[in-house]
Amino acid sequence: MNRAEIEQRIVSRPTAFVASADEAGYSCMKAMLAPRVREGLRVFYFTTDTHSMRVAQYRRNSRAGIYCCDEERFVGVMLCGEMETLTDAASREAVWRDGDTEYDPLGVDDPDDCVLRFTARGGRTYAGCQSENFTIE
């Protein structure tokens, strides 16, 4: 798979999986809605809750992983990088969407609204039984 295929076939899917390390170094995963904003395969912006376990873990240890896949076609992409937790107004506004008041009733200034910004340092593609590392510019 080339970069365009990875973006079109996998990373644009509605769900992404994110991982953080807990205090003991165990990898903790969860499914999240697809990134609200994305810059190629390098930068991903997710929306989450400031009080969440994930935010607490990333604030202690920013080393993170992302995984996106098409289970039925046995293709996936894994990315490793740094996850920042952003609560400034500009970051919140950049990912805010109509309807988010369902989760953050105070709107874009809700103190429980938090942006996760992931910046990849490298990745690995999986297609069938084949896997291959790639670098991120």
Next chain:
Amino acid sequence: MNRAEIEQRIVSRPTAFVASADEAGYSCMKAMLAPRVREGLRVFYFTTDTHSMRVAQYRRNSRAGIYCCDEERFVGVMLCGEMETLTDAASREAVWRDGDTEYDPLGVDDPDDCVLRFTARGGRTYAGCQSENFTIE
């Protein structure tokens, strides 16, 4: 969700996600076929390749994560625990299935056949916007 619901609705699905830590401590995820053998929510046996990146990472650092989910229903379960890499005959035979010669042409004694045994120490369920920790006996 109670334990029975977690097992029936989520953990029995055809795909599981496993995570390991690379040498720098970044969480590396990938999708795997469902565990071949499972003892409740505590012990999971997967089949993989001895030469795989995952096996190398677990041999250096056994701290692991597993995640199973039903994306459409927004329910998932995350488990943290230890991953062992087993290549003894009894472990291989316990998870061997007809048809595995497609991946390990030498049969159950193929040196590239490896069993991953995960033993959970704790977990967290996700259902909609709710999440809850649970312990493993």
